[in-house]
Amino acid sequence: MIILNSFSNLLVYVIIRKAKASDKKMVLEFCKTTFSWGDYIVEVWDYWIREGNLLVLIENNNPVAICHSSFFDKQVWIEGIRVNENFRKKGFAKRLVLKSESIAKNKNCVISKMLIETNNKKSLNLADYLNYKKEETWNFYSLIPKKSYKKPKVIVAINNNKIINFLLLNSTYYVKSWRWILLAKTNIDSLINEQRILYTIHDDKINALVIFTESEYFEKTLMLTLISDSVNGSNEIITYFQNYAIDKNIKRIQILTKIKTLPKIENLDKKFSFYLMKKEI
Numbered sequence: 001m002i003i004l005n006s007f008s009n010l011l012v013y014v015i016i017r018k019a020k021a022s023d024k025k026m027v028l029e030f031c032k033t034t035f036s037w038g039d040y041i042v043e044v045w046d047y048w049i050r051e052g053n054l055l056v057l058i059e060n061n062n063p064v065a066i067c068h069s070s071f072f073d074k075q076v077w078i079e080g081i082r083v084n085e086n087f088r089k090k091g092f093a094k095r096l097v098l099k100s101e102s103i104a105k106n107k108n109c110v111i112s113k114m115l116i117e118t119n120n121k122k123s124l125n126l127a128d129y130l131n132y133k134k135e136e137t138w139n140f141y142s143l144i145p146k147k148s149y150k151k152p153k154v155i156v157a158i159n160n161n162k163i164i165n166f167l168l169l170n171s172t173y174y175v176k177s178w179r180w181i182l183l184a185k186t187n188i189d190s191l192i193n194e195q196r197i198l199y200t201i202h203d204d205k206i207n208a209l210v211i212f213t214e215s216e217y218f219e220k221t222l223m224l225t226l227i228s229d230s231v232n233g234s235n236e237i238i239t240y241f242q243n244y245a246i247d248k249n250i251k252r253i254q255i256l257t258k259i260k261t262l263p264k265i266e267n268l269d270k271k272f273s274f275y276l277m278k279k280e281i
């Protein structure tokens, strides 16, 4: 597609295609300093190329923007939208998202979702322009493993209605590799069978529950979806996983939760808050 560059009045040649391994160097170069802390694209590039749903926008033969999608349960999850700083405000991010939505529609998806940091105004503008709505707010905490001699009283969930109902009542999603997956009886059953759900009780009632998975992208990283209305319950679960991680040689723990403030625990840091954005496509 040929478009007119509004700044220079020159015609430029723009296409969107699947990313190739040979795009890596140029893309990673402009993704080095995306955020104040850097960027994670370097860690997921090979994985996304293998998955095959990584789009790249080429301007005059050079990759200048990317966007990755994955498809499950008639939904598309859009992530990793990056535009080279020198090529912003030309509508490239919009084109990539619209293209991803159109691919998703061809795969019978009806919902598109993405996650945006609550302070990322540019991205929120983009999402607003594209008619995405804020669905939920989530908080991200990082936790460094640490041996403790406390013995937290956490219980491995078994397949019973009490646990399934608690989960369905208190959370719509759990987080797997930074994707928000809808909770339904079928995947709760699988998570229970894989012993990925733990909980704590107080006065015979569940007061905190966690779903834990290992990240597919990031090495030795554990992801916890924490649901809790009790400081003690959260404390027990966090302490349990600090120990668990040491035993299993896990290097970092990422906690995703709707809880705004977690108890003060050494090596537990609140990092960011995110909006889960949703659009019917």
Ligand SMILES: CC(C)(COP(=O)(O)OP(=O)(O)OC[C@H]1O[C@@H](n2cnc3c(N)ncnc32)[C@H](O)[C@@H]1OP(=O)(O)O)[C@@H](O)C(=O)NCCC(=O)NCCS
Binding pocket: 006, 034, 080, 081, 082, 083, 084, 087, 088, 089, 090, 091, 092, 093, 094, 095, 115, 116, 117, 120, 122, 123, 125, 126, 129
């Ligand atoms: C957020 C980000 C992806 C937006 O990319 P972009 O290509 O600049 O976005 P677009 O050009 O599609 O739209 C951005 C703006 O450009 C304007 N614009 C679009 N086409 C234009 C054109 N031809 N001429 C001038 N302005 C234009 C739009 O109106 C929009 O303005 P707004 O922000 O006031 O609404 C980019 O800033 C980026 O890579 N940021 C860092 C990474 C990041 O935050 N990623 C998202 C994580 S969820």
